[in-house]
Amino acid sequence: MSEARPHRRLGRGAAPFLLGLPSWLYLAAFFVVPLVAMLSMSLATGNPLTGYVFSWHFAEFGHAIGRYQDQLVRSFWYGALSTFITLVITYPVAYWIAFYGGRHKASLLFLILLPFFVSFVIRTLAWQFILSDQGLVLGTLKSAGLLPRSFYVLSTSTAVIGGLVYNSVAYYVLPLYVALEKVDRRVVQAAGDLYASPASAFWRVVLPLSAPGIFAGFLLVFVTNVGDFVNAAVLGGPGTNMVGNVIQYNFFNSQDYPMAAALSSILMFLLIVAIYLYARVFGAETIQDYAA
Amino acid sequence: MSAPATLGEGIRSGKGLARRILVIYTACFMVYTLLPIAVMIAFSFNNSPSGRVSLKWLGFTTRWYSHAFAIEDLTGALLHSLEVAFASMIVSVVLATPLAIALARYRFRGKSASDIVIFADIAAPAVVVGASLLSLFLTLNLPRGLLTILIAHVAFGVAFAVVVIRARVSVLDRSLDRAAADLGATPWVAFWTVTFPLILPGIVGAGLLAFALSIDDLIITSFVAGQTLTFPLWVYGAVKTGIPPQVFVLSTLIFLGGAIIALINSIVAHRNGG
Numbered sequence: 269m270s271e272a273r274p275h276r277r278l279g280r281g282a283a284p285f286l287l288g289l290p291s292w293l294y295l296a297a298f299f300v301v302p303l304v305a306m307l308s309m310s311l312a313t314g315n316p317l318t319g320y321v322f323s324w325h326f327a328e329f330g331h332a333i334g335r336y337q338d339q340l341v342r343s344f345w346y347g348a349l350s351t352f353i354t355l356v357i358t359y360p361v362a363y364w365i366a367f368y369g370g371r372h373k374a375s376l377l378f379l380i381l382l383p384f385f386v387s388f389v390i391r392t393l394a395w396q397f398i399l400s401d402q403g404l405v406l407g408t409l410k411s412a413g414l415l416p417r418s419f420y421v422l423s424t425s426t427a428v429i430g431g432l433v434y435n436s437v438a439y440y441v442l443p444l445y446v447a448l449e450k451v452d453r454r455v456v457q458a459a460g461d462l463y464a465s466p467a468s469a470f471w472r473v474v475l476p477l478s479a480p481g482i483f484a485g486f487l488l489v490f491v492t493n494v495g496d497f498v499n500a501a502v503l504g505g506p507g508t509n510m511v512g513n514v515i516q517y518n519f520f521n522s523q524d525y526p527m528a529a530a531l532s533s534i535l536m537f538l539l540i541v542a543i544y545l546y547a548r549v550f551g552a553e554t555i556q557d558y559a560a
Numbered sequence: 561m562s563a564p565a566t567l568g569e570g571i572r573s574g575k576g577l578a579r580r581i582l583v584i585y586t587a588c589f590m591v592y593t594l595l596p597i598a599v600m601i602a603f604s605f606n607n608s609p610s611g612r613v614s615l616k617w618l619g620f621t622t623r624w625y626s627h628a629f630a631i632e633d634l635t636g637a638l639l640h641s642l643e644v645a646f647a648s649m650i651v652s653v654v655l656a657t658p659l660a661i662a663l664a665r666y667r668f669r670g671k672s673a674s675d676i677v678i679f680a681d682i683a684a685p686a687v688v689v690g691a692s693l694l695s696l697f698l699t700l701n702l703p704r705g706l707l708t709i710l711i712a713h714v715a716f717g718v719a720f721a722v723v724v725i726r727a728r729v730s731v732l733d734r735s736l737d738r739a740a741a742d743l744g745a746t747p748w749v750a751f752w753t754v755t756f757p758l759i760l761p762g763i764v765g766a767g768l769l770a771f772a773l774s775i776d777d778l779i780i781t782s783f784v785a786g787q788t789l790t791f792p793l794w795v796y797g798a799v800k801t802g803i804p805p806q807v808f809v810l811s812t813l814i815f816l817g818g819a820i821i822a823l824i825n826s827i828v829a830h831r832n833g834g
């Protein structure tokens with residue numbers, strides 16, 4: 269006992285830093301430093317043939333916003349709308365599993381996570397398949413005469429938003445479930461005992477108590493969806509390009525690295541603002557409870 | 561006296577109806593979530609004549625399963641994906657486990673900074689992670705290939721692994737290690753004989769997550785892959801020209817493998833009191 273003490277005291281001092289060091293170094297080198305490299309790339313000038321040199325050239329941000337205004341606005345609009353729809357679709361499911369799932373909670377969550385074992389591209393591709401003009405759904409409805417022959421869904425913004433929603437449902441169910449699990453059942457019961465109707469008990473007790481999950485999920489899904497380009501590429505058409513598509517285009521087709529980096533930096537600022545707001549409202553400690 | 565009773569009745573029957581609607585709704589939701597998977601599995605058995613998946617059902621065949629590996633560069637891309645996912649799983653878990661223990665067991669300066677970086681890494685849009693890593697590799701003039709893909713995959717794998725392992729460590733009863741220390745075990749021995757076996761399910765879960773995230777990643781990989789193709793990149797490239805049935809076959813096999821491993825892991829973790 270007396271021999272164990274000094275060990276523990278020494279541990280309190282240096283141990284957490286030694287334990288954390290490998291991860292911190294890795295994340296510094298391959299998460300933080302790259303963000304700095306991206307910012308400095310966005311301030312560079314030059315052309316694809318001679319290469320790019322760093323200079324304090326802020327004008328690229330203005331060009332980026334000017335030239336890709338449509339794609340930026342569309343990305344934020346698609347991102348916000350798809351996140352909101354995902355919230356509305358998943359909340360009842362998370363609520364039901366958390367409150368009435370009983371012994372089957374784990375199995376139900378497992379079912380919801382099952383699609384993760386299929387690659388994200390292939391899931392999106394399957395939707396392209398399902399929604400195609402002569403495919404399973406539209407083809408059947410058309411041959412039954414329920415839809416006009418010229419009706420289509422693919423390459424519209426509906427298809428892209430639908431794809432974004434589908435690919436984010438599991439990411440939203442989990443934080444909502446975690447938050448609803450934490451709601452003290454006795455508080456809900458107390459509301460009933462005080463003659464709150466089930467509806468007002470829900471709106472005034474359960475919903476506010478699940479707010480951290482609602483916001484954590486919103487943050488994760490919104491940020492992911494604003495930056496997505498796969499749904500727009502697979503399910504969309506020329507009129508549905510998002511900012512992710514133009515970032516790709518500028519890196520790989522026109523090789524305008526500063527433009528691509530400036531557009532990505534704009535997305536990064538969005539992320540920083542969102543995380544800052546979340547940490548201010550709910551605290552940095554709670555942030556990880558909902559992350560994975 | 562009777563008024564509250566009828567009110568109670570009313571609430572109960574109202575709740576019953578609401579619950580029934582919720583059950584039906586959740587069932588519909590499950591169908592919606594699993595529909596694309598069902599389509600993928602069904603059409604991997606479709607007898608499409610031209611070697612391209614067909615929108616029409618043309619009869620049942622297992623032909624594509626016996627020719628699952630017939631497309632050489634697709635198989636090669638799948639092997640790249642498996643290699644990177646395996647390496648990313650190992651490296652992520654080895655890096656993440658010590659940090660997860662530190663975060664679960666100690667209070668120290670810089671802890672909330674560490675929390676925020678990990679959260680930012682998880683929440684960051686894939687496009688930003690990919691573009692920033694590509695900016696770094698371009699700046700350093702590092703050629704893109706399997707190594708840069710692995711670097712990128714570990715960069716997000718670590719963050720997810722830390723969260724999963726930390727959750728496992730923080731529910732452990734600390735008195736178990738104290739008991740080991742009281743019985744004369746050094747911290748090193750106590751860790752390997754007491755703590756490690758108890759957090760192993762968390763480590764395995766984190767490893768599986770890192771593997772799954774890696775094998776599935778398209779967006780980040782598309783920035784750092786150079787000319788190297790992974791399975792999702794190959795499929796993405798083939799979307800415009802037409803998908804061979806082998807894509808659905810291989811994807812179905814990966815799906816079944818992943819689901820079975822995850823099921824076994826959760827059953828084992830449950831047995832061990834997880």
